[in-house]
Amino acid sequence: xxxxxxxxxxxxxxxxxxxxxxxxxxxxxxxxxxxxxxxxxxxxxxxxxxxxxxxxxxxxxxxxxxxxxxxxxxxxxxxxxxxxxxxxxxxxxxxxxxxxxxxxxxxxxxxxxxxxxxxxxxxxxxxxxxxxxxxxxxxxxxxxxxxxxxxxxxxxxxxxxxxxxxxxxxxxxxxxxxxxxxxxxxxxxxxxxxxxxxxxxxxxxxxxxxxxxxxxxxxxxxxxxxxxxxxxxxxxxxxxxxxxxxxxxxxxxxxxxxxxxxxxxxxxxxxxxxxx
Amino acid sequence: xxxxxxxxxxxxxxxxxxxxxxxxxxxxxxxxxxxxxxxxxxxxxxxxxxxxxxxxxxxxxxxxxxxxxxxxxxxxxxxxxxxxxxxxxxxxxxxxxxxxxxxxxxxxxxxxxxxxxxxxxxxxxxxxxxxxxxxxxxxxxxxxxxxxxxxxxxxxxxxxxxxxxxxxxxxxxxxxxxxxxxxxxxxxxxxxxxxxxxxxxxxxxxxxxxxxxxxxxxxxxxxxxxxxxxxxxxxxxxxxxxxxxxxxxxxxxxxxxxxxxxxxxxxxxxxxxxxxxxxxxxxxxxxx
Numbered sequence: 001x002x003x004x005x006x007x008x009x010x011x012x013x014x015x016x017x018x019x020x021x022x023x024x025x026x027x028x029x030x031x032x033x034x035x036x037x038x039x040x041x042x043x044x045x046x047x048x049x050x051x052x053x054x055x056x057x058x059x060x061x062x063x064x065x066x067x068x069x070x071x072x073x074x075x076x077x078x079x080x081x082x083x084x085x086x087x088x089x090x091x092x093x094x095x096x097x098x099x100x101x102x103x104x105x106x107x108x109x110x111x112x113x114x115x116x117x118x119x120x121x122x123x124x125x126x127x128x129x130x131x132x133x134x135x136x137x138x139x140x141x142x143x144x145x146x147x148x149x150x151x152x153x154x155x156x157x158x159x160x161x162x163x164x165x166x167x168x169x170x171x172x173x174x175x176x177x178x179x180x181x182x183x184x185x186x187x188x189x190x191x192x193x194x195x196x197x198x199x200x201x202x203x204x205x206x207x208x209x210x211x212x213x214x215x216x217x218x219x220x221x222x223x224x225x226x227x228x229x230x231x232x233x234x235x236x237x238x239x240x241x242x243x244x245x246x247x248x249x250x251x252x253x254x255x256x257x258x259x260x261x262x263x264x265x266x267x268x269x270x271x272x273x274x275x276x
Numbered sequence: 277x278x279x280x281x282x283x284x285x286x287x288x289x290x291x292x293x294x295x296x297x298x299x300x301x302x303x304x305x306x307x308x309x310x311x312x313x314x315x316x317x318x319x320x321x322x323x324x325x326x327x328x329x330x331x332x333x334x335x336x337x338x339x340x341x342x343x344x345x346x347x348x349x350x351x352x353x354x355x356x357x358x359x360x361x362x363x364x365x366x367x368x369x370x371x372x373x374x375x376x377x378x379x380x381x382x383x384x385x386x387x388x389x390x391x392x393x394x395x396x397x398x399x400x401x402x403x404x405x406x407x408x409x410x411x412x413x414x415x416x417x418x419x420x421x422x423x424x425x426x427x428x429x430x431x432x433x434x435x436x437x438x439x440x441x442x443x444x445x446x447x448x449x450x451x452x453x454x455x456x457x458x459x460x461x462x463x464x465x466x467x468x469x470x471x472x473x474x475x476x477x478x479x480x481x482x483x484x485x486x487x488x489x490x491x492x493x494x495x496x497x498x499x500x501x502x503x504x505x506x507x508x509x510x511x512x513x514x515x516x517x518x519x520x521x522x523x524x525x526x527x528x529x530x531x532x533x534x535x536x537x538x539x540x541x542x543x544x545x546x547x548x549x550x551x552x553x554x555x556x557x558x559x560x561x562x563x564x
Contacts, residue, residue, distance in 0.1 A: 006373075014374040020366065021383035024443065028386050030410070031398050043408040046417075093293035096286035106562050108294065110555050115301045117551035119501045121520045122540035123304035125311060125527045130303075149300040156293055210391040212504035217528065227504070230393040234400075234508040241402060248394045259389035260382050266445075267452045270494060274561045275449050275487050 028252070035059070035245035042241035058246035066229065068250065075225035075251075077140050078215075079208035082147035083201055086155045089148075091197065094159035099168065109160065113272060116153040120213045131218060138220045146218065147208045154269055155204055161273040162196025199265040202258060209255050226251040305544070311537035319531045331538035335526075344522040347431065347515055352499045354435040355442060356492055362439075363446030363491065364484065368476075370447070371454045381451075388444040392504035399437045400426060400509045430514035437505055442498075446491045453487035454480065486557065493554035500547055519543055 022029075033049070034042050041052045062068055097105045127146065128137075136142030166189065174188045212227040219228050230251055233244050259266075267275055312331050315324040335341060370381060387395065403409050404425035412422035425433040457480065465475045501520050506512055512521045523543060527536030 010373050010375070013369065013372040014376065017369050017372075017374050017380045018376065020369070021380040024440070025383035025386050027395070027398055027403065027440065028390060030402060031394075034402065045408075045413065047410060047413055089292045089296060092289035096289040100282050100286035102283065102286070106559065108290070109562065110559055112293075112297055113555060113558065114548075114551055115297050117497055117547050117554075118301060118305075119520065119540075119543045119547045121501060121503070121523045121527075122544040122547075123308055124524065124540070125533050125537060126304035126307035128528070129307070149296060152293060152297060152300075206389060210389070212392040213501070216393075216504060216507060217524075227391050227393045230391065230397060231504070231508050233397055234393075241408065244397060244401060248398060252390050252394055255389045255391070256386060259385065263381065263385055263448060266385075266388070267449050270445070271449060271490050272558050274490050274558050275453055 028256070031245045032249050033245075034242055035249045037242050037245075039240070039242045042245070058242045059250070062243050062247045062250070066232075066247075068229070068247065071224055071226050071229035072250070074140060074219075074223055075209055075227075078143045078147055078223075078225050079205050081140075082144045082151065082208050083155075083204045085144065086148045086152050086204060087159075087197065087201060090152060090155040090159055090200075094156050094163055097156075098160055098163035098166075099171075109157065112153040112156055116150070120150075124217060127214075128217070137218060138222045138224075140223045143215060143218060143223060143225070146214050147211060150211070150214070151204050151207055154207070155200055157272050158200040158203065158265070158269045159196060161268060162200070163193060165196075166192050199262065200269070202262045203265045203269040206255055206259055206262065308537045308540050308544075311533050312541050314534045316534040316537075317532055327534065331534045332541070335535055335538045335542065340517065340522055343515065344517050344519050348500065348518040348520070350431050351435055351438065351502070351516075351518060352496060354431070355438045355499055356495060358435065358439040359442045359446040359495065360488060360491060362443055363450050364488070366443070366447045367450035367454050368480070370451050384447055385444045387440050388442075388448075390441070392441065392502075393508055395441055396437055396505045396508045399433075399440070404433055426510050427514045430510055430516045434505060434509065434516055437509070438499065438502060441505075442495055446495070449491050450484060450487055453484055457483050489557060490554070493550060493557070496550050497547060497554070500543070500550070519546075 035058055036054045036056070037048070037052050038055055038057070041048055044052075097109065131137040131142050134142075136145070170188060170192075171184060174184050179188065209225075210227070212231075215225050215227045216231060219225070230247060233240065233247065313326055313328065315327045315330070316322070317324065366384065370377065370384070374380070390398075401409070403411050406412055406422045406424040409422075409425075411425065415422045423429060461479055462475065465479050470478070502518070503520055503524065506516055506518065506521050510516045512518075512525060517525070519539070520543065523536050523539040526532050526539055
C-alpha cells in the first residue's frame with residue numbers, strides 16, 4: 001500500500017520535473033532546431049517543430065560569410081589564455097594562504113573578493129583610455145589581461161577552498177618519511193590538488209567565454225570573441241532566424257557541454273565556499 | 277627559523293596575485309575619481325578644468341537619473357523575486373525521488389551557460405518578435421493581438437530574459453543547500469505528523485536562510501551590472517535604461533567622461549554597500 005503511494009508520488013514528481021525542465025530548456029532546444037531549418041521554415045506560420053527538411057546550409061553560410069572561425073579562435077584564446085595565466089598567478093597565492101595562513105589571510109581573501117564586486121561600468125573609461133594609450137584596444141592581449149584580472153579573485157578563492165581540504169597531516173607524514181620539499185610538492189600535493197585545479201580551470205573558462213561587458217566594449221572586428229560576433233546580429237537584414245540560430249548554437253554548444261560537467265564547481269566557485 | 281622562512285616564502289608566493297589585483301583596483305579607481313571632478317569632454321575641447329562636485333550634482337539632477345534608478349530597482353527586484361521563489365520551489369521538486377533526475381538537472385542548468393548576447397537575441401527575435409516570435413503565434417492561437425514585448429512591456433521582457441538566465445543559478449545553489457539538510461530531522465517531522473507545509477516552514481526554510489541570502493546578494497551584485505541583455509535588445513529605450521546603461525551612454529556614447537565618471541562612483545558605492553553584507557557572511561564562514 002505504502003509502496004503504491006510512493007510510486008504514484010514518484011510518477012507525479014517525474015512528470016512535473018520533466019515538464020518544467022523541458023520548459024526551461026525549450027529556448028535552447030528551439031534555437032538548435034531552428035538552426036537546421038531553412039529561413040522560410042524558421043518563420044513558418046504556424047511554427048514547425050520537428051517535421052521540416054533538416055538542412056546544414058545555415059552552418060555553412062554562417063561560417064563562410066562572417067569569419068566565424070576567427071571569432072571562435074578569439075574566444076578560445078581569450079578564455080583559455082586568461083584562465084591559464086590566472087591559474088599560474090593564483091596557485092602559489094592560494095597555496096600559501098591555505099597552508100601557511102597568517103592573521104591577515106582572511107582579510108586578504110575578503111579584499112580580493114571585494115575587487116570582484118567593483119562594477120565594471122565604474123571603471124570603463126579609465127580602462128578604455130589605458131587601452132588606447134597602450135594600443136591594446138581591439139587586441140586579444142588586452143582582453144586576456146582584463147579577463148584574467150576580473151576572474152583572478154574567483155580563481156584564488158576556488159583554489160583556496162580546494163587546497164584547504166587537503167589534510168596537513170599528509171604533508172607531515174611525507175616529511176617524516178624523509179621526503180624532500182620537491183618530492184612533497186611533486187608526489188604528495190600535486191596529485192591531490194589536480195582535481196581542484198581542473199575544476200577551477202573549467203569554471204573560469206566558462207565565465208570568461210560568456211563575459212559580455214568588456215568583450216563588447218573593448219573589441220571590434222579584429223579581436224572580437226563570439227559574444228561580439230553574436231551581438232553583430234542585433235541589427236539584422238532580411239531573413240536571418242535560421243542563421244542566427246546556427247551561429248548561436250555554435251557559440252554555446254562547447255560551453256553547454258563543458259558546463260554540464262561543472263555543476264558542482266559552479267556552486268562552490270560562485271558562492272565563495274559559503275554553500276557546499 | 278623554518279617557520280620564518282616559510283612565512284616569507286608564502287608572502288612571496290602571494291605577491292603576484294596581490295600586486296596585480298591592487299593595480300587593477302587602484303589605478304582605474306583613482307582615474308575615475310580624478311575624472312569625476314573634471315569637466316572632461318574628449319571630443320569637445322578635452323580637459324576643461326576642475327569643477328568640484330559639479331558632475332556629482334549634475335548626474336543626480338539630470339532628468340534621466342531617477343528613471344534609471346527606478347528601472348534598475350524594478351529589474352533587480354523583479355529578477356530576484358522570480359528566481360528566488362521559483363528557485364526554492366524547483367529545488368524542492370528536484371530534491372524529490374524521480375526518474376531521470378540527472379537529465380532534468382542538466383535541462384534546468386542549461387540557460388546559465390548560454391552567453392548573455394545569445395540569450396538576449398534569441399528571446400528578442402525568436403520569442404518576443406511581434407510578427408514571427410513564438411509568443412506572437414501563441415497569442416494569435418488564443419485569438420489575442422500579439423504584443424510588442426520589448427516596447428510595450430519592455431521592463432517585464434528584460435526581467436523575463438534575465439530571470440531565465442539566473443533561475444538555474446538560484447536553483448542549483450538552493451538544491452545544494454537542501455541536500456545538505458539533515459534527513460533525520462525531516463523524517464522526524466514526518467513521523468510526528470507535521471503536514472508538508474509546516475515541515476517546509478519550520479525545518480526547510482530556516483535551513484535555507486543562509487543560502488537564500490547568498491543567492492540574493494551575489495545575484496544583486498551581478499544584476500546591478502547587467503549590460504549585454506539591454507545592449508542587444510532595447511539599447512536603453514522604452515524605460516529600460518538602467519544605472520549601468522546610463523553611465524555607459526554618458527561615457528562612451530556622448531563622451532562626457534566627467535559626468536559618466538561621477539555616475540561610476542555612485543555605482544561603485546552602491547555595489548559596495550551590497551558587497552559589504554555578502555562579505556560579512558562569507559567572512560563568518562571562513563572562521564569555521
